[in-house]
Amino acid sequence: MSIKLFTNELSAVYDDSLRQMLISDFEIIQDAINEMLDNQLIIKRQQSDIKETQTTIESKIRVQDENMHELVNILTKYDVPIQIVNGKVVETEEGE
Template identity: 45%
Template sequence: MDNDKQALATNELTTIPLDHNWYQKLASNFEIIQPYLDKLDTDELGLNDLKDKFDDLSDKINVYETNMQAIVNILSDYDVPIAIVDGKVVNTTEEGE
């Protein structure tokens, strides 16, 4: 794909009659657009890699949350005054006790 930016013929395509010049401008538009479509078709954008990374991160977050809940449950069994509130471990004793 060229690094040179090519402009699409847009307003010029509405002229009548639909002569050979119109056809050439339309064909030129498709020549400019085609490399971008090819790039999308071959997944050069790395969308699959991005999805895999997101899924991996989601799995790690789930493991972290599960482990944190297990720790809080164990400490609660030993009367440690903590709980998970809004995703954070907090002390459940009120001030002044």
């Protein structure tokens, strides 16, 4: 996305040096605005990529937690002294 300012449309009523200074200033402003707009697009794309990565990671963590709970449930059925405490799988003493 870019913006084109009318830099060469200034009336010749002004003296030529002032006209040239204003044209130069407008061109500098135009370049700065266009750079900001380009950076804004890049930032939006990066934010989208970060959100997508975050969603993927959260999904993988959920699946991992579900698998861990299922594994602990299976092992418990076979009298393996194991349980989840504070999100960690720990071995328990017999009879706990």
